[in-house]
Amino acid sequence: MSAEVEPSSEPTTEVENQDWIATVGHRPKPDFVPEFGAELAEITVGACTPGNASAVRVAKTIRADLVALMSRAHKGSVRRGQNGDLDEYEYPVSIDRDPIGELRHPTDKEKHIGTWQYRIYFGAPSEDTDVLVWLLPGRKQSSKYDPNWFVVQNGHIASAKDRMARWRTEWAARRFP
Template identity: 35%
Template sequence: MTDPPNAPSGSPTPAAMPQTRPVLRNPAWMRVVGATSEQFETEQFIASYTSMARDLAQDFSDDAERPLSARAMAIRRRVAVQVLSDLQVLRRQAVAGTAYGDGVRTGSAWKYPVSDRHGRIGELKHPNDGPDGAHRVVDVMGWQYRLYFSRPDVRPGLMLWLQAGRKPIDGDWRTIQSAHIELAKATLNQWHLAQGGPPEASRG
């Protein structure tokens, strides 16, 4: 089985910054999160992103209740590809410091940290209000998507990608999201240990 489109690469890369014109960075992002000089995708991030993308493709390619026309199937495939493309754009915006919003309001594309008890773990959110604040789309066919990251204090400038996931807008969404955040936290602890330091939970 081939990887879904826009799958992560898995190797450390320098942060991609546009070179053709000045970047209008988001002051709120720069104040709270800071500038990025490099990024790294953990194995957990790659695995969870790939799994999420495959689930998305499956959900948008068939209908258990009734057969879909060729046109309807084509529309669903375009939606799935667009969601993955939007997530990659959101990642590039985060690395460039241009992610939309103040990190507080509901429509913001990010939050850092996700909560006081989870330390240096943030999230990118899709969908969001967008730069004009006019999108007002809260879900994509009943789902919201999250990309969890960290800015480890021992490596200033690093964007560390930890976990990808999606949650339904109703039902047991809180439990699902909490599980994703706990996986992100565990991945961050493993990263710290691999660097020869204490886990995040024991850091001051």
């Protein structure tokens, strides 16, 4: 039996997660690095075989799931895992001047979408405590299919750190005439 899971855009109960609020904070405002939108499209719809309408439908659902997860992060309602499932987020995954975190989809450790797991990397800048900065959408193969999954993930984290440093520089530059 396959451990594959279908993506789902079903609404979830939005309950504020006090652990998220204590570690990340209330951050209702989004900001995005310039590459984010195109990369999100690339890892979802752009990863489909041209002409495969079924795959495009699934990819659009995955993209909707990821956007819904981001929206819940702004509301503070991302969840801790239950019954052995992964948490929907980890914060921090890397500590720099500002820590980098990740949102995860799907969260069931035994499931994946195709052979893929999706991550959205974010920054929670100390310069602007209302903002979550969306740094990098990524996908990696599940450890079940690629024993070197961590190489891809570590590359994503390094890129997210670089983008957070760039965001911080640009944020500071916008403050001066």
